[in-house]
Amino acid sequence: xxxxxxxxxxxxxxxxxxxxxxxxxxxxxxxxxxxxxxxxxxxxxxxxxxxxxxxxxxxxxxxxxxxxxxxxxxxxxxxxxxxxxxxxxxxxxxxxxxxxxxxxxxxxxxxxxxxxxxxxxxxxxxxxxxxxxxxxxxxxxxxxxxxxxxxxxxxxxxxxxxxxxxxxxxxxxxxxxxxxxxxxxxxxxxxxxxxxxxxxxxxxxxxxxxxxxxxxxxxxxxxxxxxxxxxxxxxxxxxxxxxxxxxxxxxxxxxxxxxxxxxxxxxxxxxxxxxxxxxxxxxxxxxxxxxxxxxxxxxxxxxxxxxx
Numbered sequence: 001x002x003x004x005x006x007x008x009x010x011x012x013x014x015x016x017x018x019x020x021x022x023x024x025x026x027x028x029x030x031x032x033x034x035x036x037x038x039x040x041x042x043x044x045x046x047x048x049x050x051x052x053x054x055x056x057x058x059x060x061x062x063x064x065x066x067x068x069x070x071x072x073x074x075x076x077x078x079x080x081x082x083x084x085x086x087x088x089x090x091x092x093x094x095x096x097x098x099x100x101x102x103x104x105x106x107x108x109x110x111x112x113x114x115x116x117x118x119x120x121x122x123x124x125x126x127x128x129x130x131x132x133x134x135x136x137x138x139x140x141x142x143x144x145x146x147x148x149x150x151x152x153x154x155x156x157x158x159x160x161x162x163x164x165x166x167x168x169x170x171x172x173x174x175x176x177x178x179x180x181x182x183x184x185x186x187x188x189x190x191x192x193x194x195x196x197x198x199x200x201x202x203x204x205x206x207x208x209x210x211x212x213x214x215x216x217x218x219x220x221x222x223x224x225x226x227x228x229x230x231x232x233x234x235x236x237x238x239x240x241x242x243x244x245x246x247x248x249x250x251x252x253x254x255x256x257x258x259x260x261x262x263x264x265x266x267x268x269x270x271x272x273x274x275x276x277x278x279x280x281x282x283x284x285x286x287x288x289x290x291x292x293x294x295x296x297x298x299x300x301x302x303x304x305x306x307x308x
Contacts, residue, residue, distance in 0.1 A: 010239025014248040017232035020225070022255025025103065027225055028095040029264070030218050033211040036093040038200040039219065042208065043088060044186060044193035046223030051183040054227065063180045073172050074184065080168035081185030085192055087161035094154045100260030101268065106158030107253035108279050111286055112137040113163035121167060129289035133282040140278035147271035178234030182227065247287060 031039060055061055067073050094103045112134055118124040126134070144152050172181065200207075208216060257276075260266045 006239050007244075010236045011244060011248070013232045013236035014240060014244065015251060017229040017236060018248050018251040019255065020229040020232070021252040023259075024091075024225065025095045025100045025256050025259055026263075027218070027222075028092055031211075031215055031222075032096065033207060033215060034219060035200050035204050035207045036089065036096050037196045038204070038207055039092050039096075039222075040085070040089045041193040041197035041200065042219050043092075043222040043226060044085070044189050046220055047226045048183070048186045048190060048223070050223035050227045051179070051186055054179055054231070055183055058179060060177075060179055060183075063177060064183060067176055067180055067184060070175070073176055076168050076171045077176065077181055077185045078188035080165050080172075080181075081188035082192070083161050083165040083168060084185065085189045087158055087165060089196075090154060090157045090161065094158075098264065098266060099154055100256055100264055101266045101272075102152055102154040103158060104253040104257035104260065105152055105276065105279065106155035107162070107256070108250065108276070108283065109137060109155055109159040110162050111249070112279075112282060113159040114166055115286070117163050117167050127289060127293065129285055129292075133286040133289070136278055136282035136285065140275045140282065143278060144272065144275035148269070148275060149271075152275075178230060182230055250283065 028039075034042075055064060067077070091103055094100070115126065115130055115134060119126060141152065141156075144150065169181065176184075208219060261268050
């Protein structure tokens with residue numbers, strides 16, 4: 001019974017994390033008037049401030065100092081910080097220019113991109129069903145390019161950046177907890193954030209001074225919006241299986257898709273819908289394969305190691 005309660009709590013935490021990520025486009029829309037580059041610069045600084053507060057509350061500065069002495073882990077965290085900064089920048093620019101639906105496509109494509117990165121970088125071997133899923137996704141991109149007449153570069157950039165981010169975080173493994181990793185990878189992007197803020201101010205002027213106090217408060221609160229789902233996800237990942245997380249991750253792009261289509265009235269012609277349908281089909285194949293492979297592993301007998 002305690003395990004069941006813990007799994008139920010983990011599922012609720014996972015749903016909460018992805019639900020928050022799903023409504024982030026709505027939050028970004030509230031900040032219309034602030035330049036995308038400037039917005040991301042402020043997001044980094046606000047996120048670092050929130051991370052520092054959380055580390056202080058949980059007394060985690062010892063863990064931070066430990067990772068600072070580990071050059072390998074620190075290097076991967078710095079690189080993952082740059083990857084997620086690219087992801088944030090593309091995402092904010094897309095939302096502020098009316099491309100919310102394409103951002104949702106990017107996060108639908110992310111599992112497929114992660115599979116491809118595992119093959120190219122980690123030299124993992126794919127099961128036949130995984131290759132089928134990759135092929136269907138490739139067909140979806142062709143449909144979007146040929147039938148819809150537009151290459152989904154925003155979606156591809158988001159999926160690629162987030163896929164690289166996940167790959168780099170995997171290299172760190174369990175040695176670095178979520179709070180410490182979030183703090184250090186955010187700190188690594190501060191120099192880029194300062195360049196973004198200064199460059200944006202020189203080119204466009206500091207747009208944040210031209211918006212209402214409510215929008216300025218929303219910009220400052222972006223750090224909390226960034227940190228909260230990460231904390232929820234970290235707590236969920238310790239309680240539920242990878243399969244459960246795999247299914248819940250599609251909640252976020254689904255919310256974004258519905259928001260962009262039904263609220264912001266972005267176009268969804270049949271050609272674009274056909275591309276999305278193919279992506280969804282590939283995800284169904286991928287998830288079914290994940291479930292079947294998991295059951296096979298659980299049923300396979302454990303062979304004892306030979307005695308020395």
